[in-house]
Amino acid sequence: WLAKWIRENVKGARVLLITDRKELDEQIEKVFYGVDEEIYRTKSGQDLLATLDNTNPWLICSLVHKFGKRNKKSDTDDDALNTYLDEIKQALSSNFSPKGELFVFVDECHRTQSGTLHKAMKELLPNALFIGFTGTPLLKKDKQKSVEVFGGYIHTYKFDEAVKDRVVLDLLYEARDVEQFISSTEHIDRWFAIKTKGLTDIAKVQLKKRWGTMQKVLSSRERLQAIVADIIMDMEERDRLSNGRGNAMLVSGSIYEACKYYDLFLQAGFKKCAIITSYKPTATSIKGEESGEGPTDKLDQYAIYRKMLADWFNEPIDEYTDDEDNKRKSKLDTKVEQFELEVKKMFTNEPGQMKLLIVVDKLLTGFDAPPATYLYIDKHMRDHGLFQAICRVNRLDSEDKEYGYIIDYKDLFKSLEGAIHDYTSGAFEHFDKEDVAGLLENRLDKGKERLEDALEAIRALCEPVEAPRDSEAFYRFFSSQEHGNAEQLKQNEPRRVKLYTFTSALIRAYANLANEMEEAGFTKQQTIDIKEEVTYYENLRKQIKLHSGDAIDLKQYEPAMRHLIDSYIKASPSEVIAKFDDMSLVQLIVERGPEAIHSLPEGIKESEKAVAETIENNVRKLIIEETPANPKYYEKMSQLLDTLIERRNEKALDYKTYLQDLIRFTKEVGVGPSSHDYPSSLKTAAQRALYDNLGQDETLALEVHEAIESQRQDSWRTNKIKRKKIWLALKQVLGDDEALLETIMELVTNQNEY
Numbered sequence: 001w002l003a004k005w006i007r008e009n010v011k012g013a014r015v016l017l018i019t020d021r022k023e024l025d026e027q028i029e030k031v032f033y034g035v036d037e038e039i040y041r042t043k044s045g046q047d048l049l050a051t052l053d054n055t056n057p058w059l060i061c062s063l064v065h066k067f068g069k070r071n072k073k074s075d076t077d078d079d080a081l082n083t084y085l086d087e088i089k090q091a092l093s094s095n096f097s098p099k100g101e102l103f104v105f106v107d108e109c110h111r112t113q114s115g116t117l118h119k120a121m122k123e124l125l126p127n128a129l130f131i132g133f134t135g136t137p138l139l140k141k142d143k144q145k146s147v148e149v150f151g152g153y154i155h156t157y158k159f160d161e162a163v164k165d166r167v168v169l170d171l172l173y174e175a176r177d178v179e180q181f182i183s184s185t186e187h188i189d190r191w192f193a194i195k196t197k198g199l200t201d202i203a204k205v206q207l208k209k210r211w212g213t214m215q216k217v218l219s220s221r222e223r224l225q226a227i228v229a230d231i232i233m234d235m236e237e238r239d240r241l242s243n244g245r246g247n248a249m250l251v252s253g254s255i256y257e258a259c260k261y262y263d264l265f266l267q268a269g270f271k272k273c274a275i276i277t278s279y280k281p282t283a284t285s286i287k288g289e290e291s292g293e294g295p296t297d298k299l300d301q302y303a304i305y306r307k308m309l310a311d312w313f314n315e316p317i318d319e320y321t322d323d324e325d326n327k328r329k330s331k332l333d334t335k336v337e338q339f340e341l342e343v344k345k346m347f348t349n350e351p352g353q354m355k356l357l358i359v360v361d362k363l364l365t366g367f368d369a370p371p372a373t374y375l376y377i378d379k380h381m382r383d384h385g386l387f388q389a390i391c392r393v394n395r396l397d398s399e400d401k402e403y404g405y406i407i408d409y410k411d412l413f414k415s416l417e418g419a420i421h422d423y424t425s426g427a428f429e430h431f432d433k434e435d436v437a438g439l440l441e442n443r444l445d446k447g448k449e450r451l452e453d454a455l456e457a458i459r460a461l462c463e464p465v466e467a468p469r470d471s472e473a474f475y476r477f478f479s480s481q482e483h484g485n486a487e488q489l490k491q492n493e494p495r496r497v498k499l500y501t502f503t504s505a506l507i508r509a510y511a512n513l514a515n516e517m518e519e520a521g522f523t524k525q526q527t528i529d530i531k532e533e534v535t536y537y538e539n540l541r542k543q544i545k546l547h548s549g550d551a552i553d554l555k556q557y558e559p560a561m562r563h564l565i566d567s568y569i570k571a572s573p574s575e576v577i578a579k580f581d582d583m584s585l586v587q588l589i590v591e592r593g594p595e596a597i598h599s600l601p602e603g604i605k606e607s608e609k610a611v612a613e614t615i616e617n618n619v620r621k622l623i624i625e626e627t628p629a630n631p632k633y634y635e636k637m638s639q640l641l642d643t644l645i646e647r648r649n650e651k652a653l654d655y656k657t658y659l660q661d662l663i664r665f666t667k668e669v670g671v672g673p674s675s676h677d678y679p680s681s682l683k684t685a686a687q688r689a690l691y692d693n694l695g696q697d698e699t700l701a702l703e704v705h706e707a708i709e710s711q712r713q714d715s716w717r718t719n720k721i722k723r724k725k726i727w728l729a730l731k732q733v734l735g736d737d738e739a740l741l742e743t744i745m746e747l748v749t750n751q752n753e754y
């Protein structure tokens with residue numbers, strides 16, 4: 001948008017975008033195409049000079065190294081700089097003169113702005129205005145040089161501002177010391193107890209099924225194995241990792257360590273992982289390693305990588321037995337590239353199937369690095385490299401992702417040494433504090449704040465509920481004051497949505513701390529009380545959801561929440577509520593009749609009135625949803641429901657008889673119009689709907705049906721021309737009655753058959 005603004009407001013303006021990576025060059029081209037601007041990508045240094053020497057195109061992008069050959073000597077070497085600038089001058093024609101008012105955008109300027117490459121740009125384009133962009137804070141030592149090169153800041157957008165704007169997510173940091181738990185069997189058992197103390201008994205039993213394998217891995221008392229066990233435990237009990245919607249990256253200190261990690265994960269039975277590094281298991285990579293004294297680190301690395309590729313492609317391991325033949329190497333290169341592409345795609349699109357990528361340097365920087373939820377660091381990192389790596393997990397890549405998590409096994413900020421959590425020093429000491437303040441927050445501190453906020457929000461929402469604050473009072477507050485009043489039920493919908501949202505937030509906040517409540521600063525009694533309160537609100541949510549008829553609308557949000565509830569809240573298996581996660585109450589009644597009542601939560605089941613209201617509200621909801629497909633039929637059903645409710649309110653029927661009538665009626669609505677009630681010529685639901693809404697005129701209904709079928713084309717609902725054809729076909733049969741045409745057009749639009 002800045003480039004477009006410059007183009008529109010500066011006469012003769014030309015914009016040159018400088019990047020230092022081919023991938024960024026390609027991405028910039030796509031971005032400009034997306035806003036109807038064509039950008040010219042220069043093909044070589046000579047092409048760049050020729051393009052600048054002409055008046056067109058106005059929009060150019062180029063890789064920074066096209067300003068001359070890179071000199072192998074240091075940027076700080078004066079001789080190298082002079083040689084380098086001489087090379088550029090020699091490449092120029094004597095009459096070279098850049099045309100137009102040039103604006104040069106330098107991307108990732110923290111990488112290129114202080115070296116000879118930047119000086120070459122200034123030498124080549126002395127009258128251009130340079131604007132630097134970076135998503136990474138400048139190091140203190142570079143700030144003055146940046147001011148000299150680019151001038152002052154035009155605009156800064158700090159991390160905390162981006163979090164507030166929901167451009168990125170908060171990052172929660174935790175340093176872990178796994179070595180304290182690998183010195184003895186007792187310590188290993190204590191580690192398991194700590195990791196699982198917030199889980200329900202059933203969840204613990206399920207986790208213990210894996211414990212034998214993990215105990216074996218841990219008992220070797222080696223650090224890498226302890227980290228593997230620690231990560232596998234997270235995969236089992238951390239929300240987004242265990243429900244298959246999130247994934248993680250593990251940064252190891254070397255390619256050899258990455259391979260060892262991969263091998264250990266496989267030994268522990270964890271197979272949804274892969275290594276992505278710059279390594280290729282070629283014959284030259286192990287040349288001279290056969291010493292006769294057993295496998296060396298490089299031979300191990302070679303064997304593990306080779307086996308990983310063979311397993312992935314399901315091909316014999318001999319396919320990757322490398323030799324000096326160029327063709328064989330070429331095939332290996334192709335396979336490695338294909339492997340990386342497929343693994344990255346699965347990691348991004350199917351996180352439940354590819355949960356962990358083990359990396360060293362690759363995928364930690366750059367726009368195309370895949371997003372993740374957890375970043376495990378077992379490598380000494382600092383400054384720009386660390387900053388960019390941790391930003392792999394703060395992307396807002398799905399609606400249910402709340403935070404990015406950094407788990408640090410190297411204690412990069414020395415936070416294990418003291419109680420003060422200062423994440424602006426240590427590995428970030430070369431940045432100014434104000435530039436990285438708020439980037440990382442302590443996971444337990446933030447977790448406690450989040451749980452307290454969630455409790456406060458839901459308590460405030462429920463505070464106006466009248467005494468005695470029993471189930472009936474909550475139904476009146478969240479459903480309707482006058483039972484059967486559909487308008488009140490609709491008016492209270494925002495209030496119910498808040499209850500569902502606040503309860504989900506509370507459950508997530510609690511689940512994130514359930515195993516560490518005391519470490520987060522809660523007392524034992526507070527821990528017990530909070531768990532009881534979370535359970536209370538979860539039960540309330542279920543009851544209101546069923547009582548109001550909202551259950552089916554929320555089904556899509558349930559799977560991840562069900563996992564959390566099963567793991568941290570339920571004390572016993574509850575087959576009952578799971579039924580309502582899979583089908584609506586009306587569907588359950590159609591299937592099971594009166595037995596469906598036994599599946600209702602205790603808070604509803606204990607009151608005859610609540611049972612009746614719950615069924616009525618669910619039937620009402622279904623009638624409202626289905627009305628557009630057959631207005632006349634469902635209007636009749638709505639009137640019958642009103643009559644039934646009226647009879648209950650007047651106590652004209654005893655509860656048992658009323659319940660029988662209500663269940664019979666619910667089945668009728670749930671099944672929909674029966675073929676027995678219509679002429680035999682009307683074979684489908686759509687034909688019967690036309691019949692009901694065309695004055696029960698059988699001939700007219702069939703004529704309209706035939707007219708639609710003769711003109712209907714794929715995707716007609718979203719295509720104006722195709723919709724018009726349907727409209728004209730209806731008009732031929734029904735005449736010029738606009739109101740009738742609109743009614744039938746709406747009805748037809750809502751028929752799945754058409």
